Amino acid sequence: MSDGTINCTTPSCPVGEAQCPIIAELIELRELARTDGLTELFNQRHFRDALKQEMERTQRSHNPTSLMFVDLDFFKSVNDKHGHEVGNLALKHVAKLLIDNLRRLDIACRYGGEEFVVILPGTDLFTGRYVAERIRMRIQTSPVQLKDGTLNLTASIGLDTYRADSTASADDFIASTDALLYKAKQTGRNKVVHGTTNFDALAQINQDEKDALAAAFSLASDAQQETEKKANKEAKKTPKK
Numbered sequence: 218m219s220d221g222t223i224n225c226t227t228p229s230c231p232v233g234e235a236q237c238p239i240i241a242e243l244i245e246l247r248e249l250a251r252t253d254g255l256t257e258l259f260n261q262r263h264f265r266d267a268l269k270q271e272m273e274r275t276q277r278s279h280n281p282t283s284l285m286f287v288d289l290d291f292f293k294s295v296n297d298k299h300g301h302e303v304g305n306l307a308l309k310h311v312a313k314l315l316i317d318n319l320r321r322l323d324i325a326c327r328y329g330g331e332e333f334v335v336i337l338p339g340t341d342l343f344t345g346r347y348v349a350e351r352i353r354m355r356i357q358t359s360p361v362q363l364k365d366g367t368l369n370l371t372a373s374i375g376l377d378t379y380r381a382d383s384t385a386s387a388d389d390f391i392a393s394t395d396a397l398l399y400k401a402k403q404t405g406r407n408k409v410v411h412g413t414t415n416f417d418a419l420a421q422i423n424q425d426e427k428d429a430l431a432a433a434f435s436l437a438s439d440a441q442q443e444t445e446k447k448a449n450k451e452a453k454k455t456p457k458k
């Protein structure tokens with residue numbers, strides 16, 4: 218079983234490989250061991266294995282791997298104000314947004330608590346920024362539907378890219394991306410902070426793609442300004458004590 222496959226070839230197996238209940242149970246257990254029970258995303262254990270695998274792939278193929286840390290802002294106050302059940306609902310909601318807004322080959326995981334990680338195979342920093350900005354915007358503009366209203370969420374995102382010329386270990390890559398998330402938290406939240414731009418990456422996409430990305434960034438920044446304007450208006454309306 219060392220290569221991950223389960224064989225049931227012993228003659229004593231009464232039901233045969235296809236319907237063996239023990240095999241079915243083993244497969245289910247293996248699935249459970251790498252899945253987060255609440256959100257059904259992959260868990261941290263699977264994340265670490267998958268990240269190492271993608272970094273090895275980068276070394277072989279020279280295709281970069283990007284990594285995003287996505288952490289919900291002020292989540293403690295969601296639990297405090299609405300209760301743990303609503304907090305759980307919000308976590309499931311964000312997990313679904315991640316799945317709905319990523320490619321099938323991207324690997325979305327719950328890292329722990331209100332923190333998610335996404336591995337973006339074959340993705341350079343420039344494209345990673347676009348994906349991260351799209352995820353940030355989706356979270357901001359998709360409130361959780363509650364019985365008695367809606368709940369708005371925002372997230373801070375750290376983004377970094379591993380390239381074939383990098384000597385970082387998986388732990389280094391995780392630490393550098395987490396540090397960028399920390400910077401996003403420290404500098405205002407609801408934003409993407411990324412590693413150093415690799416301008417070579419720009420050569421990998423054509424002008425149409427560059428224009429589409431530029432338009433998406435400008436849209437994101439317009440939406441951000443609009444939200445800030447609304448928040449300022451609300452703040453002005455609230456009488457000072």
Ligand SMILES: Nc1nc2c(ncn2[C@@H]2O[C@H](COP(=O)(O)OP(=O)(O)OP(=O)(O)O)[C@@H](O)[C@H]2O)c(=O)[nH]1
Binds near residue numbers: 255302
């Ligand atoms: N409902 C729910 N809450 C959780 C779960 N795991 C962690 N939390 C809560 O997430 C909150 C995280 O709080 P903090 O680490 O203070 O972070 P924060 O309030 O999001 O603040 P910033 O990250 O600095 O914006 C805590 O209140 C945890 O109890 C969970 O599985 N379900």
